[in-house]
Amino acid sequence: MIKLVDVHKSFGRQKVLGGINLDIEDGKTTVIIGGSGGGKSVLLKHIIGLLRPDSGQVIVDGVDIASLNDRDLNEIRKKFGMLFQEAALFDSMNVMENVAFPLRAHTKKKDAEIRQTVAEMLKAVGLPGVENKMPSELSGGMRKRVGLARAIALHPQIVLFDEPTTGLDPVMTEAINELIIETQKSFELTCVVISHDVQSIFKVGHRIAMLYEGKIVEYGTSEEIRGSSNPVLRQFLSGSLEGPISVM
Amino acid sequence: MNRISAAVDRFGRAVLDNIEEMGRIFILFISVLMWMVRPPLKLRLIFKQMEFVGVKSIFVVVLTGTFTGMVMALQGYYGFRMFNAESLVGSTVALGMTRELGPVLTALMVTARAGSAMAAELGTMRVTEQIDALSVMATNPVKHLIVPRIIAGVIMLPALTIVSDFMGILGGYFVGVPILNINAGAFIKNITKMVDLGDIYNGLIKAAFFGLILSLVGCYKGFNTTGGAEGVGKATTEAVVLASVSILVSDYFLTAIMF
Amino acid sequence: MSSISTEAKVGLFVLVALIILGYMSFRVGEKGFGLKKGYPVHVVFDNATGLEKDASVQIAGVEVGRVEDISLKDGKALVTLRIVPNVRLEKDVQAKIKAYGILGDKYVDIVPGTLGEAYIAVGGDIVRTEQQADIDKLLSELGTIAGDVMEVTASLKNSMGGAKGEENIRAIIDNTRAITEDLARIVRQNDAKLNLMVDNLSEASSEMRRTFATLNSIVEKIDSGEGTIGQLVENRDAFDNLNQTLVSLKGITEKINRGEGSIGKLVNDEDTVDNLNSSLKSIGKSMDGIDRYVSKSEQFKTFLSYRGEYLFDSGDGKGYIDLTIRPKEDKFYVLGLVTNPNGRLTVTDTTPAGGATARTETWERDELLFTAQIGKRFKDIALRGGVFESTGGVGVDYFALDDRLQLTFEVFDFGSDRNAHLKTYAEYRFLKHIYLSAGWDDFISNEGGDSPFVGFSIKFEDEDLKYLLGSVPMPN
Ligand SMILES: Nc1ncnc2c1ncn2[C@@H]1O[C@H](COP(=O)(O)OP(=O)(O)O)[C@@H](O)[C@H]1O
Numbered sequence A: 001m002i003k004l005v006d007v008h009k010s011f012g013r014q015k016v017l018g019g020i021n022l023d024i025e026d027g028k029t030t031v032i033i034g035g036s037g038g039g040k041s042v043l044l045k046h047i048i049g050l051l052r053p054d055s056g057q058v059i060v061d062g063v064d065i066a067s068l069n070d071r072d073l074n075e076i077r078k079k080f081g082m083l084f085q086e087a088a089l090f091d092s093m094n095v096m097e098n099v100a101f102p103l104r105a106h107t108k109k110k111d112a113e114i115r116q117t118v119a120e121m122l123k124a125v126g127l128p129g130v131e132n133k134m135p136s137e138l139s140g141g142m143r144k145r146v147g148l149a150r151a152i153a154l155h156p157q158i159v160l161f162d163e164p165t166t167g168l169d170p171v172m173t174e175a176i177n178e179l180i181i182e183t184q185k186s187f188e189l190t191c192v193v194i195s196h197d198v199q200s201i202f203k204v205g206h207r208i209a210m211l212y213e214g215k216i217v218e219y220g221t222s223e224e225i226r227g228s229s230n231p232v233l234r235q236f237l238s239g240s241l242e243g244p245i246s247v248m
Numbered sequence B: 001m002n003r004i005s006a007a008v009d010r011f012g013r014a015v016l017d018n019i020e021e022m023g024r025i026f027i028l029f030i031s032v033l034m035w036m037v038r039p040p041l042k043l044r045l046i047f048k049q050m051e052f053v054g055v056k057s058i059f060v061v062v063l064t065g066t067f068t069g070m071v072m073a074l075q076g077y078y079g080f081r082m083f084n085a086e087s088l089v090g091s092t093v094a095l096g097m098t099r100e101l102g103p104v105l106t107a108l109m110v111t112a113r114a115g116s117a118m119a120a121e122l123g124t125m126r127v128t129e130q131i132d133a134l135s136v137m138a139t140n141p142v143k144h145l146i147v148p149r150i151i152a153g154v155i156m157l158p159a160l161t162i163v164s165d166f167m168g169i170l171g172g173y174f175v176g177v178p179i180l181n182i183n184a185g186a187f188i189k190n191i192t193k194m195v196d197l198g199d200i201y202n203g204l205i206k207a208a209f210f211g212l213i214l215s216l217v218g219c220y221k222g223f224n225t226t227g228g229a230e231g232v233g234k235a236t237t238e239a240v241v242l243a244s245v246s247i248l249v250s251d252y253f254l255t256a257i258m259f
Numbered sequence C: 001m002s003s004i005s006t007e008a009k010v011g012l013f014v015l016v017a018l019i020i021l022g023y024m025s026f027r028v029g030e031k032g033f034g035l036k037k038g039y040p041v042h043v044v045f046d047n048a049t050g051l052e053k054d055a056s057v058q059i060a061g062v063e064v065g066r067v068e069d070i071s072l073k074d075g076k077a078l079v080t081l082r083i084v085p086n087v088r089l090e091k092d093v094q095a096k097i098k099a100y101g102i103l104g105d106k107y108v109d110i111v112p113g114t115l116g117e118a119y120i121a122v123g124g125d126i127v128r129t130e131q132q133a134d135i136d137k138l139l140s141e142l143g144t145i146a147g148d149v150m151e152v153t154a155s156l157k158n159s160m161g162g163a164k165g166e167e168n169i170r171a172i173i174d175n176t177r178a179i180t181e182d183l184a185r186i187v188r189q190n191d192a193k194l195n196l197m198v199d200n201l202s203e204a205s206s207e208m209r210r211t212f213a214t215l216n217s218i219v220e221k222i223d224s225g226e227g228t229i230g231q232l233v234e235n236r237d238a239f240d241n242l243n244q245t246l247v248s249l250k251g252i253t254e255k256i257n258r259g260e261g262s263i264g265k266l267v268n269d270e271d272t273v274d275n276l277n278s279s280l281k282s283i284g285k286s287m288d289g290i291d292r293y294v295s296k297s298e299q300f301k302t303f304l305s306y307r308g309e310y311l312f313d314s315g316d317g318k319g320y321i322d323l324t325i326r327p328k329e330d331k332f333y334v335l336g337l338v339t340n341p342n343g344r345l346t347v348t349d350t351t352p353a354g355g356a357t358a359r360t361e362t363w364e365r366d367e368l369l370f371t372a373q374i375g376k377r378f379k380d381i382a383l384r385g386g387v388f389e390s391t392g393g394v395g396v397d398y399f400a401l402d403d404r405l406q407l408t409f410e411v412f413d414f415g416s417d418r419n420a421h422l423k424t425y426a427e428y429r430f431l432k433h434i435y436l437s438a439g440w441d442d443f444i445s446n447e448g449g450d451s452p453f454v455g456f457s458i459k460f461e462d463e464d465l466k467y468l469l470g471s472v473p474m475p476n
């Protein structure tokens, strides 16, 4: 259970989050939508404790992670997996080492065991046998899938996806979406997905939240969102230039 | 009037920024110390960094050390010849290398080679969110990335400095004895007579300190990179400049304290 | 991946660095090695300026210990030395503080004592010390010397100045005049003695002959070696001729001996001696001319020289005896004799009335030729003119290396029937009175007289002549 209470965040004079209130349901996929540079990634980083709010609370399983020290925060983080926007694979390590990294860091598994787990994970994301490739040798989609494998290697309860499908071709987008849905189902994960892609939003998300000007302006099930009359949401979903969201 | 106050304002802010930066570097150093004593130490990472900072710098250090010794011998020779004291060239080279040039030149070369690489590597990791990824995987980036680099810097710099000292003296010997015809016995005798163990060891302490500075500054700059590829470039440049300046300035104070 | 692991590379590098460090530490630390085990000895110096702890203690330049401690004791410096165990110091060794050069470090030098003396015990004292002349002391000593010099000048001034001083100087000059007059008288009455002197010279010549004989045997060896030199001197006649020359030289000296020579006449020339005498007198007369007197008397010099030349091509020897009188630094007269075994070829064409021209060639062998020249010297160059080998000619000498080296060029004998006689040679002084020369005689001769030559000469100054004269028994 993740709960954000009146979270504020500014970088210098730039106010990014202006009082976020959001409940994220367990075992469901919540999609956060919003304009580019709107603070979605910043919001996600608050959930996992990479950023601390200027004010407000981020409660994970009843604990306000904003007030935790590093050690306790690390304990909380072991429940999480995160897929970064650009996958953030360690480019000094090959795919094998990347996926094995959390296993080596947090389990006492033997090397052979780790290899086996890595192979399983890679198979799960549809990339069997790429263990010895370096991240630079992979395409953007492959990288994201390896990133996903790394994110779910420790079988976390919560997985955060930062724009998993941005910049991918439609087929690859579809494949990733399927992957998210499948893994969510099979591991009964709580997923938080950031996305722009309207098609993906309704396919993947059980719940949808709209972030606009530092606030959650709309939150509900996909049906509720589809039927929403919020002009911001309407403009975002239709991709129209007419409306409250100014492009300039 | 306005312009003057603006200039004063800018100057003041620059000073404050610098002091703040020093403070941040110091805080980073403290956290490095804390993470250093917290097991487990990742020996593999340390060795990797030692290889990068130390083993891969051998060539450039040997080269600079040798040529520095050679040119010192040459310059010293012209000076000492006026007093018919050519045999003092050896001890001048040896003292200069062990006390000053060995540590400082080695530190500057390693700063250029490894300090910059540290800043660039960590900077890239920062802007591509690899450092965030580390944190997310409940791995402390300071412990995982910075501690091995600092340890490598502190251990490898003295090792490289010994090599540099030795090569410098050797270079001085090869210029002094076969080329400038200084008596070999007197050359070596004067070295052993004038150089103390303290000269060598204090030089190595300096080197360790320089190793700390260059790796700390490199890591700090890389770790706090913002602004994409351009930011990485900026961080690298700043790391080299700040580390070099710090090395030279601290060298003065270290010399004042030690000798 | 390379075959060597990261850990191995790092380990190897650190190991190498440690080995180098160990080596350097050892070499640098070496100086104190083994000295710790030594025994202490004390020594008290009045002043231990510049001496430092750990300074070297040496005997004959060999390090035998270190200065362990320096402290103050009764206003003096108590220095504790640590001497290596295998070096024992006799009771009467002497310790002094020395420096490596003027600016160098100070060290303690120990002068060994008498062998067989008892040894200084562990912790004992070196009693004998000597303060080394340091710069301060040197300067103060210099000061004393300057004081002494001042005293001397002062007393000189006392004795020279005033009427008494004048009297003294007059007496000195009177004495000098008396001596010169005596000398003149000696020279006037000395025909016999001079002859004796020349006898001595002739003996020297025979000595020379023996030398040449030895040389001959050496050359014979060369000869058997068939070398170039061997071939050059193959002609044994050369040596016979040389011997002949020397024999004839002996003849000449004998002639002089019998009063027939010209040298005798020369030194008997009343005018020369009178001139000499009068000039000395006139100088002696002027009271204020003391400086001039001194310098003049130094300037006036007489030289007697003998030079022998060996001509390679003809195998002949040529001998010169010259008397050079140099009244002033830049002016000189040369009078001498030349023996020329070659002689001079004189061609006379006689045409009897109506008959064919008859040519008679007369060789004047073993003729004595004369030298009489006036010369002037301009710095390093001297020009000579006058009689060369009994003919008119001029010559130029170039002096170098403080007159050790003389390069000479002479032209004489401008006969219409032949090319002029040109001669050039270099002469080098390699011992006090002994010169070696080499050159080319008559090198544009159209009579086949040209020849390279080597020679050697002996030159005496008047000082040496006085000595020679003195060594000759002088009947009064
Ligand atoms: N660490 C940071 N320091 C300063 N500014 C930041 C930082 N992270 C994000 N921002 C700023 O906050 C805003 C929101 O960024 P982000 O959340 O990445 O947008 P997006 O919604 O596209 O993911 C941007 O203007 C960005 O410049």
Ligand SMILES: [Mg+2]
Binding pocket: A040, A041, A042, A085, A162, A163
């Ligand atoms: Mg983003």
